[in-house]
Amino acid sequence: MASNRPAPEAPFVPSQRSSSDSDTFGYGSYRSDEGPWEEWNPTEESLAPARGKHRVAKQRGGGGFARSSTVLGVGVIAAFSAGGMASANTGKPPVSISMPDLPSVGSFISDDDSGQDAAPALAGFGSEAPDATDQSGAADAGEALRERIMAQAESQQTQVADRAQAAAEAAAAKAEAAAVAKAEKAAKAEAAAAKEKAEQAAKEKAEATRLAELAKQYTLPTSSYTLTATFGQAGAYWSSGYHTGLDFAAPTGTLIKAVHSGTITEAGWAGSYGYRTILTLDDGTELWFCHQSSINVSAGQKVSTGDVIGRVGATGNVTGAHLHLEVHPDGAANGIDPMAWLQSKGLNP
Known part of the structure; x- marks a missing residue:
C-alpha cells in the first residue's frame, strides 16, 4: 500500500443543493460563509507527536500514518479483542489500550509494504534482541x-x-x-634383671663372707678321709634301715677335732656306736662322734674349735675304721643331714 502524498487540487466548491438535500450529514444546509472547502489529507507535518507514556517511533520517509495494512490490521484486531474481552468478562465499558514502545517497529514498518516482508517482522513481534551486556554478564556468572x-x-x-x-x-x-x-x-x-643380678651377687658375696667368718669358727672333724656313706642311705647294715649320719673313713688313730666350741656332755661306750663323744654347742645342737678308738675328753669339759677330742677307730657295729658323725638340733632324737649342716657353716666335706 503506497503512502499518502499531499497533492494540490482545485478548491472544492460544493454544488448548489436543493432544499430537499438539507439533511446532509453534518450540515442542515449549505452555508456560503464557510467555504471554500478542500479535502484534508494528513501529512507528517500535520500530525502532532503522540504524548504520554507510550510513543510511536518516528516513521522513516514522508509517508502517512499507516505504513502497512498488516500493522493496521493487527492494531484494529488487538483493540477490538481487548474491548470485547473486557465487555464479556467484566461487564464494564472498554478501556483504551496503549501499545508499548517497540524497538523493532522500524523493522516491520517500512516504505516497502509487501506482505512478504511483514511476516518476518511479525514473527519477531514481542521478542527482544539479545543484549551483549546480558550475554557478558551471564558468561561472567557462569x-x-x-x-x-x-x-x-x-x-x-x-x-x-x-x-x-x-x-x-x-x-x-x-x-x-x-x-x-x-x-x-x-x-x-633389663634394669630390673641387672638389679636383681647385682642383688643376688651381693647376697652371694655376703653369704660367702659370712661363711668365711664362720669357717674360722668351724672346722672339719678329721683329715685324710674318704666319705663312704651319706645321710639317709638305705641298707641292711643299719638297724633303722637307713644311714643316720655321715661316715669319714680314715686310718685308725687319725685325730678327731671339735667342730666348734662347746661343752662335752657325754663321753663313753654307746653300744652299736662304740665309743662315742657328744659335744653340745651353745645353740643346743648336739654333735655325735662315734666308733672312736680312744676318747681324750670327759663330760662337762669346755672345748674350742679344733681341739682334739679323740681318735678314729672301729668300735661298735662297723665293718672298718671310720668316724660316724651325726647332728641333732636341740638334742632331738632324730638327726639331720650332717653334710648340709657342715656346708651351712662354710665347710665343704
Missing part, C-alpha cells in the same frame, strides 16, 4: 560459578589430604609412642 565449584572441590581435596596427613601423623606418633614404650619397658626389665 565463570564465577565454575570458579566457586572448582574452589570448593579444591577445598574438599585439601581437607581430605589434611585429614589423611593428620591420620598418618597420628599413626606414626602412636607407633613411635608404642616403640618408645616398648623400649622403656625393655630398659626397665
